[in-house]
Every structure is written in structure tokens, then in C-alpha cells.
Amino acid sequence: MSSPQSGMRHSTPDTALVIFAKAPIPGQVKTRLCPSLTPDEAATLHGSFVLDTLERTKTAAMKLKIPIDRHLACAPSKTHVFFKIMEERQGVTLIDQVGEDLGARMNQVAHTLFSQHYRHVLIMGTDVPTLPLDRFSQAIALLKDHDLVLGPALDGGYYLISLKRTIPELFADIPWSTDQVLTSTQQKAKALGLTTALIEPWRDVDTIADLHALIEACNAEAQRPKQDRVFSNRTTGVLQTLAKRLQSRA
Numbered sequence: 284m285s286s287p288q289s290g291m292r293h294s295t296p297d298t299a300l301v302i303f304a305k306a307p308i309p310g311q312v313k314t315r316l317c318p319s320l321t322p323d324e325a326a327t328l329h330g331s332f333v334l335d336t337l338e339r340t341k342t343a344a345m346k347l348k349i350p351i352d353r354h355l356a357c358a359p360s361k362t363h364v365f366f367k368i369m370e371e372r373q374g375v376t377l378i379d380q381v382g383e384d385l386g387a388r389m390n391q392v393a394h395t396l397f398s399q400h401y402r403h404v405l406i407m408g409t410d411v412p413t414l415p416l417d418r419f420s421q422a423i424a425l426l427k428d429h430d431l432v433l434g435p436a437l438d439g440g441y442y443l444i445s446l447k448r449t450i451p452e453l454f455a456d457i458p459w460s461t462d463q464v465l466t467s468t469q470q471k472a473k474a475l476g477l478t479t480a481l482i483e484p485w486r487d488v489d490t491i492a493d494l495h496a497l498i499e500a501c502n503a504e505a506q507r508p509k510q511d512r513v514f515s516n517r518t519t520g521v522l523q524t525l526a527k528r529l530q531s532r533a
Contacts, residue, residue, distance in 0.1 A: 296350035298403040298423060299396045300340055303356045303380065303389070304333045306363045319491045319532075324525060330365070331518045332488070335412035337373040338515065343416040349423055352401070356380050356392050386454030394449045407434075407443040410487035413500065413513045418443065421482045430477040433465065435484040440464040442487050450475070498526045 305312050307330035309322035316325045344351040353375045357366045361377035370377050382388035389406055396404050403426055422432045422445040434443030439462025457467050472479045501514050501522045
């Protein structure tokens with residue numbers, strides 16, 4: 284007898300969503316928020332952001348019509364206990380970040396995944412914990428008619444980049460951690476003859492001003508019905524605690 288599922292067809296995801304993350308080690312993450320925050324506070328906030336991103340991308344993947352495989356690009360190493368826990372609890376595939384700078388690391392991850400069966404690779408960070416879920420479906424849809432899709436950050440960088448093939452030039456000689464990242468990437472894309480689409484800009488959290496804006500957004504959200512809220516209970520608690528501490532220090 285054939286098995287009950289022998290006639291079922293299973294689709295293999297052709298899109299990889301890669302989340303770039305650092306382990307929440309005090310003194311190594313969210314350093315631009317210090318000394319307003321202590322290294323421990325910055326690490327706690329970062330860890331909550333990583334969890335938010337994993338949870339929200341899991342929800343997004345369930346709602347997208349196109350199947351997605353989620354990968355977590357890890358630094359300093361995928362062997363770190365934090366990442367092993369994320370692998371077990373969140374169902375992500377771990378991959379090491381390899382390269383001298385962010386561009387080299389993103390290019391290496393893209394190369395690795397395109398050498399497998401993936402046709403689309405989306406790369407994002409963890410500093411956009413309230414990013415609307417439809418941004419992922421928009422990026423995938425726009426890739427059908429464009430070579431490159433970027434999600435601009437309000438500080439001049441980008442929070443998401445989507446590709447259909449490896450393009451090393453896009454990641455080389457970029458002034459990372461400056462307000463010229465997006466512009467430089469667009470200029471390179473134009474010089475390479477690539478078609479580029481932009482999705483809606485969004486604020487990431489790099490500076491203390493960004494953190495204050497996030498705290499204000501979280502406070503405003505408390506007036507909405509629970510089903511309409513985007514902040515996790517965990518991050519809401521962290522932000523409320525940090526807001527009180529920042530106020531007392533002021």
C-alpha cells in the first residue's frame with residue numbers, strides 16, 4: 284500500500300530570508316546607545332530585538348504565499364549558546380558571518396545561499412522590531428521585475444536588501460555605519476545597470492534619539508486594542524524599564 288501522503292506534492296522554498304544578528308554580549312552590541320545605557324542594558328535590548336525579529340519573520344513566513352526558509356547569520360559564531368537556543372526554539376538555520384566588514388559578510392551569505400537552491404535572498408538586520416509584516420511580501424513581489432530591492436532606513440542606510448543573484452560589487456567599498464550607505468548602494472546599482480525598487484522607509488534603532496522615538500511609539504501603542512499592537516510584551520517591558528531609568532538619570 285502506498286502511504287496516505289504519497290500523492291501529496293510539497294513545494295520547496297526558493298526564497299531565503301536571512302537575519303543578521305550578533306549575540307547579546309555586553310559591550311559588543313548597541314554600543315552607540317552607550318553611555319546613555321549601560322552595556323548590560325544595551326545587550327538586553329538587543330537580545331529582545333533579535334527575538335522580536337525571529338518571531339515576526341516566523342509570523343510573516345506563515346502568511347506569505349511564497350514559502351520562505353529563514354536563516355540566522357550569527358556573530359561571533361553560530362556555536363554561541365544564544366544562537367543554539369534560537370535554532371531550537373525558532374526553527375531557523377544557523378550560518379556564520381564571515382568577512383572583514385558588513386559588506387563582505389552579507390556578500391558571503393548571499394553567495395552561500397545562491398549556491399544552494401534559492402532564487403531569492405532577502406537580508407535584514409534586527410534593529411526594526413516594529414517593521415510591518417507586508418514589507419517582506421512587497422520585497423519578494425518587486426523582485427519579479429527588478430534586480431534589487433532596498434528598504435531604506437531613516438538614517439541613510441537600509442534595513443533590508445533583496446537579490447536574485449550574487450552581486451559582490453554592491454557590498455564593496457561602501458561607507459558602512461554612515462548616512463551614505465543607501466545612496467552609495469544605489470549609485471553602484473545604477474553603474475552596474477541594475478534595476479532597483481524601494482519599499483517604504485522605516486526607522487531602525489541605532490542612536491539614543493532612535494530609542495526615544497521607539498519608546499514614544501510603544502507608549503502610544505498602549506492605547507490600541509491588543510490585537511493591533513506590534514510590540515511584544517517582552518520588548519514593551521524592556522522599553523518601559525529603560526524609559527524610567529533614562530528619566531531618572533536625566
